[in-house]
Amino acid sequence: MGTPRETRDDQTVEVIDRLEAEYPDSTISLRYSNRLELLIAVILSAQCTDERVNAETEHLFETYQSPEDYANAPQEELAEALNSINFYNNKAGYIREACELIVEEHDGEVPDTMDELTELPGVGRKTANVVLQHGHDVVEGIVVDTHVQRLTRRLGITEEERPEAIEQDLLDIVPEGYWVQFTHLLIDHGRATCTARNPDCESCVLADICPSEKGDGDIDLASGDPW
Numbered sequence: 158m159g160t161p162r163e164t165r166d167d168q169t170v171e172v173i174d175r176l177e178a179e180y181p182d183s184t185i186s187l188r189y190s191n192r193l194e195l196l197i198a199v200i201l202s203a204q205c206t207d208e209r210v211n212a213e214t215e216h217l218f219e220t221y222q223s224p225e226d227y228a229n230a231p232q233e234e235l236a237e238a239l240n241s242i243n244f245y246n247n248k249a250g251y252i253r254e255a256c257e258l259i260v261e262e263h264d265g266e267v268p269d270t271m272d273e274l275t276e277l278p279g280v281g282r283k284t285a286n287v288v289l290q291h292g293h294d295v296v297e298g299i300v301v302d303t304h305v306q307r308l309t310r311r312l313g314i315t316e317e318e319r320p321e322a323i324e325q326d327l328l329d330i331v332p333e334g335y336w337v338q339f340t341h342l343l344i345d346h347g348r349a350t351c352t353a354r355n356p357d358c359e360s361c362v363l364a365d366i367c368p369s370e371k372g373d374g375d376i377d378l379a380s381g382d383p384w
């Protein structure tokens with residue numbers, strides 16, 4: 158078990174500093190070339206790896222290009238085009254309905270406010286934050302995905318459990334200039350080292366400040382259970 162910095166603010170800044178050194182090129186890993194593609198890629202990425210989404214969207218984005226293309230596509234045809242993605246039937250439905258709304262109520266443009274985005278089917282606060290940050294350069298929140306949720310708890314940065322509550326907590330702690338990068342750094346570390354089932358604490362650059370670092374009888378603060 159490592160010893161965290163005295164305050165959560167100090168712990169957060171230390172984590173950012175070390176992960177920035179470790180992952181200097183950290184950024185979004187979904188591939189897209191416009192806002193609509195970004196929105197669709199993020200909807201597809203729920204409970205699915207970015208790698209799988211990128212493999213699938215490579216041909217999807219060639220076949221469908223405008224919101225009208227998706228809105229007018231038969232449900233079965235679109236679902237078939239997505240069939241290697243988890244929950245592809247539901248996601249095909251969300252994408253068709255979201256694109257219908259984009260055509261009917263937003264002149265074919267992906268909206269640029271949290272309220273309008275979260276009115277689209279299949280779009281929660283996490284998806285909306287990604288689209289605002291990377292599609293519109295609007296940063297009004299912190300994206301809390303499964304990696305951010307797990308690592309912030311393991312590292313003693315938050316004790317909240319739900320993503321929405323974690324986000325609110327983080328907004329008070331993470332320096333505003335890092336609201337976007339914080340997510341990417343934790344995702345990179347969650348993929349490379351601090352994985353869900355078997356984190357590699359021995360080679361972790363945060364081990365000495367991580368209260369979940371594996372040792373005799375220590376606890377994984379993400380789950381609250383002993384390792």
Ligand code: SF4
Nearest residue numbers: 351356358361364367
């Ligand atoms: S890999 Fe281990 S030491 Fe590193 S952040 Fe995760 S739980 Fe902590």
